[in-house]
Amino acid sequence: MITHAMIEEKVSDLEEKYVDFMVTHFAQWKVFAEATQQILDGEEVNEKEIPEAYILEFRMLREIVKMEATGKFDWNNPVLRESFAQMAQSPYYRLWGETIVKSSLRLAALTGVKTLVEIGAGRGNLTEIMLQQIATQNLSVKLMVTDANPIVLESMEKMKVTYPQIHLETLLWDIKEAPPKELLSRIQHPCLSYERASIMYTTIPAIENIAHFSDIVVLGDMFNYTGELYAYDEISKKIGSSPLFYRDMKPILERCFRDHFMFDLRAQKKLNYPSTTILIALK
Numbered sequence: 001m002i003t004h005a006m007i008e009e010k011v012s013d014l015e016e017k018y019v020d021f022m023v024t025h026f027a028q029w030k031v032f033a034e035a036t037q038q039i040l041d042g043e044e045v046n047e048k049e050i051p052e053a054y055i056l057e058f059r060m061l062r063e064i065v066k067m068e069a070t071g072k073f074d075w076n077n078p079v080l081r082e083s084f085a086q087m088a089q090s091p092y093y094r095l096w097g098e099t100i101v102k103s104s105l106r107l108a109a110l111t112g113v114k115t116l117v118e119i120g121a122g123r124g125n126l127t128e129i130m131l132q133q134i135a136t137q138n139l140s141v142k143l144m145v146t147d148a149n150p151i152v153l154e155s156m157e158k159m160k161v162t163y164p165q166i167h168l169e170t171l172l173w174d175i176k177e178a179p180p181k182e183l184l185s186r187i188q189h190p191c192l193s194y195e196r197a198s199i200m201y202t203t204i205p206a207i208e209n210i211a212h213f214s215d216i217v218v219l220g221d222m223f224n225y226t227g228e229l230y231a232y233d234e235i236s237k238k239i240g241s242s243p244l245f246y247r248d249m250k251p252i253l254e255r256c257f258r259d260h261f262m263f264d265l266r267a268q269k270k271l272n273y274p275s276t277t278i279l280i281a282l283k
């Protein structure tokens with residue numbers, strides 16, 4: 001039986017690299033939190049006061065507050081689009097994605113996983129990292145990519161051309177709903193599901209829907225570990241992101257999985273940070 005200790009040993013180098021980065025990168029998270037309170041209160045904040053690690057997120061949140069004030073929210077707002085696009089390519093996002101993918105593939109090798117399922121793939125930033133890794137490691141595993149938005153189907157058609165050797169399938173699935181029969185019938189077990197920043201746009205019971213068919217999950221999201229909320233959480237709610245409190249997730253995780261743990265708990269403790277960002281659970 002695969003144990004927590006065996007997994008920790010398998011991913012210890014990844015954990016060390018990721019946590020070391022987080023501890024430096026997010027060291028000034030409280031300065032950012034205070035600045036988001038100021039913009040929420042309608043005060044001007046000079047960008048020079050914002051720690052570099054947070055500048056893109058700050059611009060995005062400031063734009064959301066501005067749009068809220070004018071009553072005209074628009075996903076196509078150029079500042080918002082540019083900030084999202086740049087964030088997806090930033091060093092932290094890149095490392096977050098690589099850590100989710102590499103940990104997933106190490107666990108897949110340990111447990112003989114036959115199907116990988118990506119949840120909420122969107123434009124495929126995380127999928128691209130997965131495909132690169134599968135190709136580099138020459139793995140024969142099926143990758144099923146899902147999202148509630150048909151944009152994913154478009155993104156994946158391009159990826160299929162770039163990685164013709166990989167067994168890549170797509171399926172539309174809203175994770176607020178039970179997994180469709182078609183998804184269940186296409187999965188070969190053991191199955192590992194992974195994601196980044198998708199559950200925060202749904203609700204915690206989505207975890208139960210994912211757990212329904214997943215033997216292992218590697219979830220990369222903002223999991224609120226301490227229960228404290230800051231102004232940036234309040235602003236993010238305006239674009240449909242909800243805080244995922246660990247205290248609410250824990251009973252579901254305990255019901256659905258044999259074991260679970262927060263991969264980056266060391267960073268949360270070191271920084272006294274409200275969130276953890278990668279969760280591993282297995283049946």
Ligand SMILES: C[S@@+](CC[C@H](N)C(=O)[O-])C[C@H]1O[C@@H](n2cnc3c(N)ncnc32)[C@H](O)[C@@H]1O
Nearest residue numbers: 120121122125126148149174175196197198201
């Ligand atoms: C911030 S994007 C993250 C995209 C990708 N995972 C990444 O890391 O680049 C959030 C994604 O979650 C998807 N999403 C939101 N609500 C969803 C739902 N109920 N079911 C499935 N996917 C959903 C969105 O369509 C979007 O692609």
